[in-house]
Amino acid sequence: MFNLGRKKHPLLGIDISSTSIKLVELARTGSYSAGMYRVENAAQEPLPAGCMAEKKVTDIEAVGTVLEKMMGRVRTKAKHAAVAVPGSAAITKTIAMSSALSESEMEAQIQIEADQYIPYPLEEVNLDFDVIGPSAVSTEMVDVLLAASRRENVDNRVAVLEMAGLTAEIVDIETYAMENACALQLARIDEGLEAKTIAVADVGATTTTLHVLHGGIIVYTREQNFGGNQLLDDLQRRYSLSREDALKGLNQPESSPDNSAEASSNLLTKRVLPENAQTEVIGPFKEALAQQVSRALQFFYSASSFGRTDQLILAGGAARLPEIADLVEQRLGFPVQVANPFEDMVLAKHVDRAGLERAAPAMMLAVGLALRGFN
Ligand SMILES: Nc1ncnc2c1ncn2[C@@H]1O[C@H](COP(=O)(O)OP(=O)(O)OP(=O)(O)O)[C@@H](O)[C@H]1O
Numbered sequence: 001m002f003n004l005g006r007k008k009h010p011l012l013g014i015d016i017s018s019t020s021i022k023l024v025e026l027a028r029t030g031s032y033s034a035g036m037y038r039v040e041n042a043a044q045e046p047l048p049a050g051c052m053a054e055k056k057v058t059d060i061e062a063v064g065t066v067l068e069k070m071m072g073r074v075r076t077k078a079k080h081a082a083v084a085v086p087g088s089a090a091i092t093k094t095i096a097m098s099s100a101l102s103e104s105e106m107e108a109q110i111q112i113e114a115d116q117y118i119p120y121p122l123e124e125v126n127l128d129f130d131v132i133g134p135s136a137v138s139t140e141m142v143d144v145l146l147a148a149s150r151r152e153n154v155d156n157r158v159a160v161l162e163m164a165g166l167t168a169e170i171v172d173i174e175t176y177a178m179e180n181a182c183a184l185q186l187a188r189i190d191e192g193l194e195a196k197t198i199a200v201a202d203v204g205a206t207t208t209t210l211h212v213l214h215g216g217i218i219v220y221t222r223e224q225n226f227g228g229n230q231l232l233d234d235l236q237r238r239y240s241l242s243r244e245d246a247l248k249g250l251n252q253p254e255s256s257p258d259n260s261a262e263a264s265s266n267l268l269t270k271r272v273l274p275e276n277a278q279t280e281v282i283g284p285f286k287e288a289l290a291q292q293v294s295r296a297l298q299f300f301y302s303a304s305s306f307g308r309t310d311q312l313i314l315a316g317g318a319a320r321l322p323e324i325a326d327l328v329e330q331r332l333g334f335p336v337q338v339a340n341p342f343e344d345m346v347l348a349k350h351v352d353r354a355g356l357e358r359a360a361p362a363m364m365l366a367v368g369l370a371l372r373g374f375n
């Protein structure tokens with residue numbers, strides 16, 4: 001099953017990434033002034049080492065067990081979910097077809113012609129298509145988006161959901177989930193969005209993905225091997241820490257003498273990272289991050305004719321580094337902000353605001369997937 005289709009009822013958006021599972025459930029509020037969506041659930045749970053090979057699920061059992069545990073903790077009636085395969089694991093192609101064809105006729109024709117577009121044996125892929133609108137080729141044609149992914153990418157994710165008692169209603173591509181999540185942020189730009197070029201850098205644990213949107217549509221995506229795991233590796237090595245402690249260290253706020261509440265809580269919780277970790281490890285990683293983003297943008301500039309970017313949105317767990325947006329902004333020379341897909345949303349009573357705000361930059365994909373229940 002590979003399904004780009006659109007469904008009416010709310011879904012759980014589930015991002016199975018290289019180091020954690022993120023889950024989001026949204027509901028419509030019906031009121032524009034209060035924000036269009038209410039966050040019913042938002043959760044994140046780390047995955048044990050070795051059950052993912054980057055974005056590939058290699059141990060269905062282990063990943064499924066974590067999701068099952070999460071489902072036991074969130075209060076939801078939802079039984080359906082949307083998941084996504086990475087952009088690099090999917091092939092998409094837009095083709096023009098006669099608008100006179102019925103859906104089943106289209107399907108039959110695509111099955112016959114698919115080997116022209118898909119470089120794998122057809123029995124090894126999941127294939128789906130979606131009519132996206134009138135074609136520029138001719139008034140009698142429509143543009144049809146074909147999407148294909150190797151069966152294992154899709155099947156392993158579906159199997160993980162099944163272990164937790166969920167049905168995979170939508171199997172999306174991360175690129176589209178990101179576009180969906182960005183639509184919320186872009187809706188805040190009141191003027192001239194059609195002409196704006198906006199980049200999103202998702203700096204995860206293993207992968208940094210640069211997406212570029214023009215007029216709200218993703219026109220470019222490129223993944224590179226860079227991410228927060230390198231920071232955790234360095235902290236572990238340098239200060240002889242466990243993985244857990246390195247991450248705990250990043251999550252401890254920096255001590256600041258003018259914040260007495262923070263200072264006193266720091267007396268109670270022993271600091272994991274030494275004082276000079278900032279200058280020795282974290283600072284250089286932030287510089288490296290800025291450089292990676294800058295390099296990714298150079299690739300985009302040389303590969304496309306969209307011109308300069310107007311703005312950069314920084315997403316992923318590494319976007320939680322203190323003052324990272326300021327630093328990247330200085331290095332790039334145009335506005336940078338940290339992603340917060342929940343900004344205009346109201347929260348259900350049981351959702352913890354502070355926790356949600358901390359997690360927000362890494363929740364873009366899960367939110368984009370949860371939104372598939374509405375569009
Ligand atoms: N408080 C924090 N400050 C700085 N960095 C953090 C913090 N918390 C987590 N990180 C970094 O974020 C990374 C995880 O980010 P994220 O959840 O986006 O990754 P992922 O989605 O699992 O990875 P990928 O997208 O590569 O599959 C960790 O490797 C860690 O380095």
Ligand SMILES: [Mg+2]
Nearest residue numbers: 017204205316
């Ligand atoms: Mg990620």
